[in-house]
Each structure stands twice: as structure tokens, then as C-alpha cells.
Amino acid sequence: MVEPPRDAAIQGIQGIFGRPYIDLEPYLDLSALGEIHEEICLGLTQVPIDYTGGSHRAMGIMPPSRLGEALADYGEVIRGLSDEDFRTFRRLSDDPAAIDPAARDGLEFGEEREIPLSRRQMLWLKFRHGVYFPWKVYVELIPNRSWSDKNRSEGKDFTRLARSFFPRTIELVKRLPFSSIGRCNIMGLEANDHGTVHRDGEGTQGEPDHFITLCPAGDKRLFLWDERAQRKTPVAGRAYWFNDHDYHGVEADPFFRYSLRID
Numbered sequence: 001m002v003e004p005p006r007d008a009a010i011q012g013i014q015g016i017f018g019r020p021y022i023d024l025e026p027y028l029d030l031s032a033l034g035e036i037h038e039e040i041c042l043g044l045t046q047v048p049i050d051y052t053g054g055s056h057r058a059m060g061i062m063p064p065s066r067l068g069e070a071l072a073d074y075g076e077v078i079r080g081l082s083d084e085d086f087r088t089f090r091r092l093s094d095d096p097a098a099i100d101p102a103a104r105d106g107l108e109f110g111e112e113r114e115i116p117l118s119r120r121q122m123l124w125l126k127f128r129h130g131v132y133f134p135w136k137v138y139v140e141l142i143p144n145r146s147w148s149d150k151n152r153s154e155g156k157d158f159t160r161l162a163r164s165f166f167p168r169t170i171e172l173v174k175r176l177p178f179s180s181i182g183r184c185n186i187m188g189l190e191a192n193d194h195g196t197v198h199r200d201g202e203g204t205q206g207e208p209d210h211f212i213t214l215c216p217a218g219d220k221r222l223f224l225w226d227e228r229a230q231r232k233t234p235v236a237g238r239a240y241w242f243n244d245h246d247y248h249g250v251e252a253d254p255f256f257r258y259s260l261r262i263d
Helices: 033-043 064-070 074-079 083-091 101-106 119-129 160-165 167-174
Strands: 021-023 050-052 135-142 184-189 195-198 212-214 222-226 231-234 239-242 247-250 257-262
Touching (some): 033 257, 083 101, 135 167, 160 167, 167 257
Antiparallel strands (some): 195 247, 212 257, 222 231
């Protein structure tokens, strides 16, 4: 494996236990994944769908060589809005009173930011300003407000909608080898969309975050990106664990793909 980089942005693959990633299929009972796939595909037609991603470049979590893949980034777009467009953006918020136009230069919007984006704001940013949201299907089965809180289970539970439409999925998740679960979500990409290459934290850390990714259909082509060697490492399988502080992305394909992440 590549040693932790001297330049944190020019990063190789750190991996897990000397491997780029861990294929978990030999260690988990995945016999229910066929039923889970049917349940998730049907359940997604019944629940509100959100977006995520869309600001990886402005968040500073992309590798230098692939910054162009972010296309229009909502962090950059919002900063550049005219006063008139910002009024429109504010009006589309779920809580316009929380947005002070006079203080707009100090406000931050979106994931991991002070003010979340509403569904209407995201659609307007996409339709009017061409913002690219890679994951246009995002459903939180266990809601989580901040990334740093994802491993804490206190005060959290599966939502009523999750229990209504994804009961078999929840049964499988509860059987996974975790002492507690602080986050569980479905993340999907529309046909021909790519997942922008990014990392979910700083390039070096004490140990990898503990999570499992399930891909019931086995058709989501995740890869790890070595910025030093300019090389991809495909991640294969229907269940895996990788170091999300390594750069990673998803290849485009002409069909919908999704995975389930459990922290």
C-alpha cells in the first residue's frame, strides 16, 4: 500500500489491513439480497426522494486531477448568484426566515453546512444553473444531521417510512456485525450519471470508519482513485468495506444503480 502522503491532496490508496478494500461476501449471509433488491426498487417508488453530492469541489474533498468532473458545483453557484437570483433561492427554502440576505457572504448551504438545501432549491439549482447532483436518489432510513455523528446511535432509529416500506432491509441491517448503528441510507445514481471522485474525510486518520456497503444488484461500479499513480482500483462484490478517506467514485452506466450504506 501507499504510505500516507506528504501532500494531503496528492494521495495514494491507504486501504484497510494492507488491502485496497475488503470483500465482505465470504463473511456475511447475503441470501436475502434478492428479496432486498425487489423491496428497495418498489419502496423507492413510495417514499420522498432527495439529492446528495453536488458540492464536492467547493468542499475541498476532490483530487486535483479530477476537479472538472464536478461540473457545476452548487457551493460555487450559490456564492455567485445575483441579488435577484438569491432572493429566488431564499424564497424556495423550507425556512426562508433562517436566511438573512444581508449576511449571505457568511452563510453556507447544503450537506455538512449550517443551512440544508430544500428539495425545491436543489431542483432550481439544477434546472436554472446546471448544478450536477451525482446522487439523485438519496433516502435516509436512519436520519443523520452531520457526518461526524454518523457512528453514534443515541437518540436515532429507523424512520416510520423506512419501517413501512423497507422491513426486510431493516431486518438484514440489524443482523450485520455492528454493536450499534448510527446511519443507514440508500444512495442511487440515475442512468449515465457518474459519482464524482472525492473522499469523505482528511487523507490520514487513526483508523478507517466502520461501515458496510451493500449493493444488492451488484452493478454499481465503485472504484478507488490513486491520485499519485493516476490509477483506478475497481471495487467488486455485493458487500464491501473500504477506507472512505481514500478517494473514490462511481463509473457512469446507462441504467440506474444504487447501494445501501450502514455505519
